[in-house]
Amino acid sequence: MDHEASDLRHFIDAVERLGALRRIDGADPAIEIGGITEVAAGLPECPALLFDNIKGHQKGFRILTNTTVSAQRAAVALGIDPALRPLDALAAWKQRRGTLRMHPPERVGSAPFLANSAQGNAVDLGIFPAPVWHPGDGGPYIGSGSIVVMRDPDTGWQNAAIYRVQVHGRNRMTVQFDHAGRHGAGIAQKYWAKGEAAPVAVLCGPAPALFVAGFEYLPEGVSEYDFAGAILDRPLPVVSGPLTGLDLAASTEFVLEGRLLPIEQESLPEGPFGEFTGYYAAEARPGPVMVVDAIHWRDDPILLGSPPMKPPRFHFGLPLRAASIWSELERCGVSDVIGAWQHVAQLMTVVAIRQRYAGHARRAAMIAGAQTYMGRLVVVVDEDVDPSNLADVMWAITTRCEPSEQVDIVRNGWSSALDPRLLPEDRARGQTSNSKMLIDACKPFAELDRYPRVSALTLAQARAIEDRWMHAIRPR
Ligand SMILES: Cc1cc2nc3c(=O)[nH]c(=O)nc-3n(C[C@H](O)[C@H](O)[C@H](O)COP(=O)(O)O)c2cc1C
Missing domain, CATH: 2.30.110.10 (Electron Transport, Fmn-binding Protein; Chain A)
Known part of the structure; x- marks a missing residue:
């Protein structure tokens, strides 16, 4: 065929x-x-x-x-x-x-x-x-x-x-x-x-x-x-x-x-x-x-x-570059990566991990940040958050990230002349780098056992419900 x-x-x-x-x-x-x-x-x-x-x-x-x-x-x-x-x-x-x-x-x-x-x-x-x-x-x-x-x-x-x-x-x-x-x-x-x-x-x-x-x-x-x-x-x-x-x-x-x-x-x-x-x-x-x-x-x-369009619209409905970042994280030895995704037409990268040790989340964030072209936002979430679901990612940021402790900014990162935020004089002299905000939206590692229990379904439970009941609940 x-x-x-x-x-x-x-x-x-x-x-x-x-x-x-x-x-x-x-x-x-x-x-x-x-x-x-x-x-x-x-x-x-x-x-x-x-x-x-x-x-x-x-x-x-x-x-x-x-x-x-x-x-x-x-x-x-x-x-x-x-x-x-x-x-x-x-x-x-x-x-x-x-x-x-x-x-x-x-x-x-x-x-x-x-x-x-x-x-x-x-x-x-x-x-x-x-x-x-x-x-x-x-x-x-x-x-x-x-x-x-x-x-x-x-x-x-x-x-x-x-x-x-x-x-x-x-x-x-x-x-x-x-x-x-x-x-x-x-x-x-x-x-x-x-x-x-x-x-x-x-x-x-x-x-x-x-x-x-x-x-x-x-x-x-x-x-x-x-x-x-x-x-x-x-x-x-x-x-x-x-x-x-x-x-x-x-x-x-x-x-x-x-x-x-x-x-x-x-x-x-x-x-x-x-x-x-x-x-x-x-x-x-x-x-x-x-x-x-x-x-x-x-x-x-x-x-x-395939015209370029205002994000989140993008040529490919699967973020192909995120697959490369996911592979790169594994190649660098970062274990327990559950997934990687990009939103806003590649301008925001999200990685989900199952935390195994203190510093695991930042390690993932730094590698993903280094590999993120043009984007300014890198977020790492726990394994119960689907990185492809922007609403879930925002929920993690707003309920697990203390900005004064869990946000870092890296300067002079990989961007391009297409970056709309560059100043014209910087673009003209080839100064086309940007800064990246690394957001650790994971529960603090030392608090994993004490962190308030999540009331919602786990991803696996939600999927089981979807498989059994989606036909009944999806709007016609
Ligand atoms: C729909 C679409 C349009 C693109 N338009 C351009 C473009 O006009 N100029 C350009 O240099 N790259 C453009 N790119 C990116 C390049 O095709 C892409 O980076 C490619 O890997 C470059 O191939 P090369 O390494 O053989 O030069 C576009 C990509 C897509 C998916």
Whole structure:
């Protein structure tokens, strides 16, 4: 059987079977599609949205949004049982991620996206609906959940990561690298240093497994294609790009092939673009230009749109980076970690432990704090608190944490230029660190035996009740 994350159409079928797909007709790609996506992502049971009959576009040229925004759909993309509770699903992913076997991609002879092609002067990006996602954005973005493929000219390694792509005309786009450390930026530099344009392909509507892989921090030399193969537990089929010779994932809905020109040669104003913090991080800035020399598309192609949105909305309903922090805690020898989670779109990290010794909670907090990108809040809770449940976490903070004794602040921690709280002058001089508040919301270790007994059900008792009675109590 085909894996549900092996292409977007199998995935959509799976989401439909789960009753979590809504079809929307007649929306305008200028702001409306982004607005509907944001409002839907704020609902407790956020559905995936499949837009068709998009204003100004041919019927069948579709956009899928909120693809993996729920825990259930993120689980499907990872090949995890979608019936698992969120923390159990993340635990299952952490377990699998630790034992994944990389599969290099497999060359095949054909791909559905080669059914239709246009080259040179016949290229017109305008046939594909590209939304203006947020009202203040600088233009339409065809790449928000698209994969940018580039090949290292020295080693042949192919990087396939998610970088946003703005459309500027019939055959011109910009690709945005957040910083020079992005692998795509490093590869582009190698070509540009020789005065050459970098061959590049943008995969629009990728397999959900590749979408997840595109977000992974993989070491230089390791391809996201191999990681997607690991998720699927089989090689990802690829075809050779007719123009660039780059490996193109065969299950992609449509592909844009071209050249990324040296930024010294040509640039276009890129952005502004709403970020995952819920703010703009910069005004329009010069971005490197991709000239699109060929486009290829399946019949009735589907764009995977994944705009950053105001938290708690996030691209993935399971906090994938929290799984890495959980593994890291264990690697460092912190025992009895019950779970790790991130809230507010990764900006708050929570770890649950079963305390075994004095200092256990702070040890976990310091390691989690060191590994928390951009976030300012790290909370450690006892084992009876579900770290994925923000209300429970707040209950622990307000009933177990004496701020004068259990809160520490670490200065100069890991953040980024996207941090809205940075002062412009600090951002300009590269001073992009922030401070982190480590909140020990555990019962004081020495008081464990004397602490007032909890009156509520234990997590296990609550789960047993849910399993037996949820059908009767859930609102219809
Ligand atoms: C939906 C989505 C959009 C993203 N957009 C960008 C972007 O525009 N620029 C960027 O540098 N990183 C972006 N990222 C983060 C990178 O894709 C991610 O950090 C990736 O691991 C970088 O790959 P690399 O290490 O091969 O450069 C985005 C991630 C997601 C999930």
